[in-house]
Amino acid sequence: MSFGQAIKMAFKSLKSSKLRTFLTMLGVIIGVSCVALLTTITSGAKEYIVGTLKKESQVVNLMVTSQTKNLSKLSFDEMAAEIDKDITGDFIYTSMAQGSAVAMVDDKFLQILGETNLNSLYKRTIALGTTVFATDIYYDDVRNIDMVGRFLEQGETDKCTINQEFLNTYYPSGTKAESLIGSTIKLFTDANLIRVSFELPNNVDAEFVLELFDFLVNIKVKGAFLFGSELLGTKIVEVDGKQKVELDANWFENYSGLYLQKNINNAWGLYIDFSSFIFTDEDILEVINNAFDSETVPIYLKDIKENVVVSNKNPQNYKTFEIVGVILSESNMLNSMTDVSFITQPNLVEIMRRMDKGSVGILLSQENMQFISSGSFVLDTKGDTTAEQLTPSTYSGISYPSVNNASISIGLFRFDDEKKVEAGVAQIMSAMVTKGFTPDSFLVVSMNTIADMISMIMNIMTIMLSVIAGISLVVGGIGIMNIMLVTVSERTREIGIRKAIGAKKSAILWQFLVEALVVTLIGGIIGILISLIGTLIVGSFMGIKLIMPLWVFALSVGFSLIVGIVFGMYPAIKAAKMHPIDALRHD
Amino acid sequence: MLSLKNIKKYYKMGNNIVKALDDVSFEVNEGEFVAIVGPSGSGKSTLMNIMGCLDIPTEGQYFVDGVSVSSFKDNELAHFRNKKIGFIFQGFNLLPKLNAFENVELPLIYQGIKKAERQKRVRWALGLVGISAREKHLPTELSGGQQQRVAIARAIATRPSVILADEPTGNLDTKTGEEVLNILKELNKSGTTIVMITHDNGIASHAERIVRILDGKLFDVKSKN
Numbered sequence: 001m002s003f004g005q006a007i008k009m010a011f012k013s014l015k016s017s018k019l020r021t022f023l024t025m026l027g028v029i030i031g032v033s034c035v036a037l038l039t040t041i042t043s044g045a046k047e048y049i050v051g052t053l054k055k056e057s058q059v060v061n062l063m064v065t066s067q068t069k070n071l072s073k074l075s076f077d078e079m080a081a082e083i084d085k086d087i088t089g090d091f092i093y094t095s096m097a098q099g100s101a102v103a104m105v106d107d108k109f110l111q112i113l114g115e116t117n118l119n120s121l122y123k124r125t126i127a128l129g130t131t132v133f134a135t136d137i138y139y140d141d142v143r144n145i146d147m148v149g150r151f152l153e154q155g156e157t158d159k160c161t162i163n164q165e166f167l168n169t170y171y172p173s174g175t176k177a178e179s180l181i182g183s184t185i186k187l188f189t190d191a192n193l194i195r196v197s198f199e200l201p202n203n204v205d206a207e208f209v210l211e212l213f214d215f216l217v218n219i220k221v222k223g224a225f226l227f228g229s230e231l232l233g234t235k236i237v238e239v240d241g242k243q244k245v246e247l248d249a250n251w252f253e254n255y256s257g258l259y260l261q262k263n264i265n266n267a268w269g270l271y272i273d274f275s276s277f278i279f280t281d282e283d284i285l286e287v288i289n290n291a292f293d294s295e296t297v298p299i300y301l302k303d304i305k306e307n308v309v310v311s312n313k314n315p316q317n318y319k320t321f322e323i324v325g326v327i328l329s330e331s332n333m334l335n336s337m338t339d340v341s342f343i344t345q346p347n348l349v350e351i352m353r354r355m356d357k358g359s360v361g362i363l364l365s366q367e368n369m370q371f372i373s374s375g376s377f378v379l380d381t382k383g384d385t386t387a388e389q390l391t392p393s394t395y396s397g398i399s400y401p402s403v404n405n406a407s408i409s410i411g412l413f414r415f416d417d418e419k420k421v422e423a424g425v426a427q428i429m430s431a432m433v434t435k436g437f438t439p440d441s442f443l444v445v446s447m448n449t450i451a452d453m454i455s456m457i458m459n460i461m462t463i464m465l466s467v468i469a470g471i472s473l474v475v476g477g478i479g480i481m482n483i484m485l486v487t488v489s490e491r492t493r494e495i496g497i498r499k500a501i502g503a504k505k506s507a508i509l510w511q512f513l514v515e516a517l518v519v520t521l522i523g524g525i526i527g528i529l530i531s532l533i534g535t536l537i538v539g540s541f542m543g544i545k546l547i548m549p550l551w552v553f554a555l556s557v558g559f560s561l562i563v564g565i566v567f568g569m570y571p572a573i574k575a576a577k578m579h580p581i582d583a584l585r586h587d
Numbered sequence: 588m589l590s591l592k593n594i595k596k597y598y599k600m601g602n603n604i605v606k607a608l609d610d611v612s613f614e615v616n617e618g619e620f621v622a623i624v625g626p627s628g629s630g631k632s633t634l635m636n637i638m639g640c641l642d643i644p645t646e647g648q649y650f651v652d653g654v655s656v657s658s659f660k661d662n663e664l665a666h667f668r669n670k671k672i673g674f675i676f677q678g679f680n681l682l683p684k685l686n687a688f689e690n691v692e693l694p695l696i697y698q699g700i701k702k703a704e705r706q707k708r709v710r711w712a713l714g715l716v717g718i719s720a721r722e723k724h725l726p727t728e729l730s731g732g733q734q735q736r737v738a739i740a741r742a743i744a745t746r747p748s749v750i751l752a753d754e755p756t757g758n759l760d761t762k763t764g765e766e767v768l769n770i771l772k773e774l775n776k777s778g779t780t781i782v783m784i785t786h787d788n789g790i791a792s793h794a795e796r797i798v799r800i801l802d803g804k805l806f807d808v809k810s811k812n
Contacts, residue, residue, distance in 0.1 A: 502666070
């Protein structure tokens with residue numbers, strides 16, 4: 001009996017009990033469509049994510065760590081002692097083949113090395129969400145950015161760029177990037193602290209303090225704002241049926257900018273700190289008076305302004321920068337902080353050093369005084385402020401990438417291809433090894449490595465999902481075996497007749513095996529069709545173009561074939577082994 | 588052309604041995620029409636099974652056209668059966684989901700005969716039994732007599748050496764039974780060897796030779812009417 005005959009017989013038999021055939025097929029349909037759909041979705045998602053990541057960044061980060069000590073507590077000098085001083089920026093540059101990559105060497109590294117060539121100084125400090133970058137002309141090459149205007153060029157020490165977030169935060173809404181080109185901002189280098197204090201009446205009650213607090217918090221000193229929005233560390237108590245504030249001198253440690261404290265007169269004072277702000281005393285007073293004079297202020301607060309005292313340390317040192325470019329935010333997904341970039345220059349190194357200790361304020365223009373501070377300060381209890389006694393906040397300073405080791409980033413940029421970046425990295429690493437670094441002090445981090453890691457994780461996910469979905473296929477297969485056994489049993493007599501008129505064992509086996517295979521194959525094809533439709537639907541929901549990869553298609557077909565063979569074989573063998581005489585006797 | 592020599596068929600039922608056939612020897616010549624008559628339990632079905640290559644004897648030898656089949660394995664038996672033997676059963680045993688044509692065609696498919704040749708033979712066989720008009724009918728759409736005719740057509744389509752008919756008229760009324768027997772006689776006249784089993788002497792008398800069987804033993808083996 002030929003294969004074609006077997007198929008014809010199978011179809012005839014399956015058609016004669018359509019409902020049973022369909023229900024049997026259902027298991028395979030569901031199983032195959034699950035497997036195909038899930039693997040397509042996960043592999044498509046993986047391609048998308050990995051592809052996006054790989055496109056995003058062309059920077060490879062070579063990090064050098066010291067294994068021996070926790071460098072974060074060291075001063076620059078101590079750190080230098082840990083790492084060989086002979087490795088200069090020049091050394092690094094010349095270690096790489098010409099034109100293979102551009103390296104931006106982290107400033108910490110260079111400072112440790114006593115590097116005086118500041119062409120590639122890259123340092124940042126965070127000023128209340130504003131990152132002030134002292135960078136080099138390669139910044140835009142490395143960062144793959146879109147911008148309005150242009151980036152900085154060699155020697156342009158009086159120009160800067162800002163980014164979209166900066167624009168959105170500090171300029172009036174609706175300001176167009178183009179309109180800021182050519183305008184100026186001021187960068188202040190001294191820490192400036194202004195304290196405004198109010199003496200409070202003796203029997204201040206809770207309601208009063210809270211109202212005052214609310215009021216002060218809402219003073220918009222033309223964009224300046226106070227630290228904190230909670231009146232921490234006070235307890236509200238009931239005294240004589242009224243709510244009173246219990247004042248505690250110690251709570252301000254956890255908080256800065258606005259606090260209550262006993263002053264030298266042993267009266268409670270409310271202190272507001274504006275740090276690093278350009279205002280003069282008079283400016284502050286004027287602002288506060290204006291605030292208290294406005295119509296919205298409660299009457300009993302109007303008396304307070306008589307008690308205002310302002311003390312400050314005016315900043316004197318600032319530098320004006322002209323904005324030449326605005327970096328558009330969509331182009332740099334890694335940098336969501338506000339951002340001002342300048343070319344580094346010697347005095348800015350000083351600036352940056354001092355940023356560790358204080359804060360930087362930026363004055364955008366006389367009309368638009370924005371307040372940015374890198375931190376806050378705890379004053380000594382006498383109420384004086386001196387720059388030297390200021391302690392840095394947690395916001396400013398050099399940020400160390402890892403907790404236990406100080407590591408230094410060298411950014412590499414590829415001009416043309418990944419291989420050259422790899423070669424560049426390898427060259428630097430081997431050069432540094434000759435200087436005494438151990439091979440395991442290097443860590444190469446790039447979007448590619450991250451992308452590869454994600455790819456690997458998602459591959460595992462895909463396999464897991466396929467296996468789980470495959471279980472449903474096994475269940476379907478069990479259903480097939482079950483039904484085929486019933487079918488064989490029902491058709492015992494028929495098998496006997498066929499054998500009597502000359503069917504060999506193989507003919508009977510094929511007959512039933514092909515029946516099972518037809519069910520699974522057709523079920524598999526229907527399942528694939530369903531998953532194709534599902535792919536389109538899910539793809540449009542996810543916003544990704546999902547295509548079923550060929551291997552998924554082949555896998556699904558293969559699975560259904562295997563299920564058909566595995567689960568159809570036993571009943572088919574059973575049928576083939578039947579003895580014709582016994583079978584003929586059957587009902 | 589059929590030669591049974593000392594055929595024994597024993598079954599073990601617990602501790603007992605049932606002798607279904609106890610040393611049976613007999614010959615059928617080409618072109619003969621033999622009837623084997625016996626009551627139920629006489630072993631006639633067992634004899635039929637062995638003669639039809641559906642079963643092998645416990646002892647003894649069976650030759651068909653000079654070929655010894657008693658030591659054949661299942662597949663060899665099936666092949667031999669397919670080529671040499673045509674069956675007609677009491678209960679017709681047509682496949683219910685196939686129509687008359689397809690039923691007759693089936694053994695030819697198993698023989699591996701190509702479609703054109705199959706068609707020819709099927710039509711020939713159906714014509715011979717006079718049922719061509721109902722070629723496309725399913726067994727449920729045919730009367731008992733018509734079904735048996737289809738069964739006969741199926742049996743002859745492969746041009747077997749011998750036709751074995753097990754109570755061919757058992758499920759038919761007298762008149763239809765007569766018709767069927769006439770067909771068999773016609774076939775025999777044109778040269779087909781037929782061996783028929785029956786419990787009915789009247790039906791047996793249509794054959795030219797009657798062999799009797801009782802308790803696994805044959806009688807009147809050589810008697811001819």
